[in-house]
Amino acid sequence: MIGRGRAVADSGVAHEAVGAGDLDGAAAIFTSVRPRLFGIAYRMLSSASEAEDLVQEVWLRWQTTDRSVVVNPAAFLATTTTRLAINALQSARMRRETYIGPWLPEPVDTSADPYLGAERGEALEFAALLLMEKLTPNERAAYVLREAFDYPYAQIADILRSTEPAVRQLVSRARRHMAEERRTPVSAEAQRELLTTFIAAARSGDMAALERLLAADVTNIADGNGRVRVSRRPVVGAERVAKFMTALMWFWEGVEVRWATTNGQTSAVLWHDGEVYGLITVSASTDGIDRVLWMVNPEKITAAVAPA
Structure with a gap:
């Protein structure tokens, strides 16, 4: 495993080897790199709760490792996290096959x-996470490590037990797949303004205002996993989405909107009778809002969102 026997730069994060019995030192190192480990795990799994569980597993393994032979603890921990995440992603995709209705990160x-522990905010927004679902686990890992964390190709090759030329191909393929469907997003300020205006139009049932905000091929997706009554199929097209939203005017009765920052963009956390009811966000390009995403699966909301 990487980090044993030779030092490997870990994107500027490096520590001295820790004695086998120095648990305090081991804990200090783990704590210092934990945000990076969580950032890797989350981008791989698209789940904050699963990423937390995985990072906890890394900590347990770190405690029982012979740390005296680990030259670069940060590299060792990042490698362990990535390899566990690749295995976990394969299992997660199998579970999603039985998910009721659309699945969202x-x-x-x-x-x-x-940036969630990374050098850049890449592979963090909902649109990017959805596109990464189409990558193979190794493509996703290589893309995340390179594009978000700026790892050298040689180090990624060590992590993936591969060669540098093969890793370059993985990253190249991943970039190509991402670029095929990815649109240039609007600024963070514009995204927040579009979301605010969209919610105001939806609450008032203003169909014309809604259509003006939406891209022609906009997709409305709701994730409830059968626990909340929502559309189990995406609604596609500006007119259809606008009609769908105006038919849901009743939904907004008694709903309080609080703003939050999730996945590097503005989201609206919906409260009803003192409890979190759901979360809505949008992704947008110069063509307008191209995705309206509703997260109303209670487990996802209560586990991951801290309202502003």
Whole structure:
């Protein structure tokens, strides 16, 4: 495993080897790199709760590792996290085959850490996470490590037990797949303004205003996993989405909207009778809002969102 026997730069995060019995030192190192480990795990799994569980497993393994032979603890921990995440992703995809209705990434609060432990905010927004679902686990890992964390190709090759040329191909394929469907997003300020205006139009049932905000091929997706009554099929097209939203005017009765920052963008956390009811966000390009995403699966909301 990487980090044993030779030092490997870990994107500027490096520590001295820790004695086998120095648990305090091991804990200090783990704590210092934990945000990075969580950022890797979340981008791989698209689930804050699953990422937390995985990082906890890494901590347990770190405690029982012979740390005296680990030259670069940060590299060792990142490698362990990535390899566990690849295995976990394969299992997660099998579970999603029995998911009731559309599946969406679990939101994560990024108000305190906009890049979620990374050098860049890449592979964090909902649109990017959805596109990454089409990548193979190794393509996804290579893309995340390179594009979000700026790992050298040689180190990614060690992590994936591959070669540098093969890793370059993985990253190239992943970039190509992402670019095929990805649109240039609007600024964070514009995204927040569009979301605010969209919710106001939806609450008032203003169909004309809704259509003006939406891209022609907009898709409305609701994730409830059968626990909340929502559309189990995406609604596609500006007119259809606008009609769908105006038919849901009743939904907004008694709903309080609080703003939050999740996945590097503005989201609206919906409260009803003092409880979190759901979360809505949008992705948008110069053509307008191209995705309206509703997360109303109670487990995803209560586990991952800290309202502003």
